[in-house]
Amino acid sequence: MSSRRGAIPEHARNALRERLERHARTALAGRCEGVRVRFRGTYAYVDVFPPGESPMSAPVQLCRLGYLGSDERWAFAFFKYSDETYEAAVGLSGSPWVTPEEAFDCSAFAYLAA
Numbered sequence: 001m002s003s004r005r006g007a008i009p010e011h012a013r014n015a016l017r018e019r020l021e022r023h024a025r026t027a028l029a030g031r032c033e034g035v036r037v038r039f040r041g042t043y044a045y046v047d048v049f050p051p052g053e054s055p056m057s058a059p060v061q062l063c064r065l066g067y068l069g070s071d072e073r074w075a076f077a078f079f080k081y082s083d084e085t086y087e088a089a090v091g092l093s094g095s096p097w098v099t100p101e102e103a104f105d106c107s108a109f110a111y112l113a114a
Contacts, residue, residue: 006041006042007039007041007042008039008041008042008043008044008067012067012071013037013039013044015071016037016044016065016071016100017035017037019071019100019101020035020037020046020100020101020104021034021035023100023101023104024048024104024108027101027104027105027108028048028108028112030051031050031051031112032048032049032050032051032108032112033048033049033050033051033052034048034049035047035048035049036048036049036059042066042067043064043065043066043067044064044065044067044074045061045063045064045065046061046062046063046064046065046100046103046104046107047059047060047061047062048060048062048108048112050112060111060112061079061081062078062079062103062104062107062108062111063076063077063078063079063086063089063103063104063106063107064076064077064079064086065077065100065103068097072099073097073098073099074097074098074099074100074103075088075096075097076088076089076090076091076096076097076098076102076103076106077089078106078107078110079107089103089106091103091106092105092106
């Protein structure tokens with residue numbers, strides 16, 4: 001498959017999906033049934049499925065990652081349920097560029113904190 005200019009390359013998509021699934025198993029053990037990563041252009045949209053939810057249930061939308069050409073540096077936007085939009089955010093370190101795990105943790109803490 002040839003990628004459009006600006007689209008996230010297939011190898012980066014696969015690596016991101018695997019990283020987030022592995023991270024969720026560790027960081028959210030017992031609080032997350034699975035991770036869904038959807039791609040559109042330069043963005044990856046990250047959602048999770050809480051435990052006990054059926055596969056047909058709506059996932060919890062966490063964040064949007066903007067591809068910056070590196071597996072380690074992504075732009076981060078937090079999903080806001082108040083108006084169902086993504087708001088540019090910074091990671092816990094204060095940087096607007098985060099690893100996928102940092103964005104995941106920041107978002108999951110807000111929406112899945114026990």
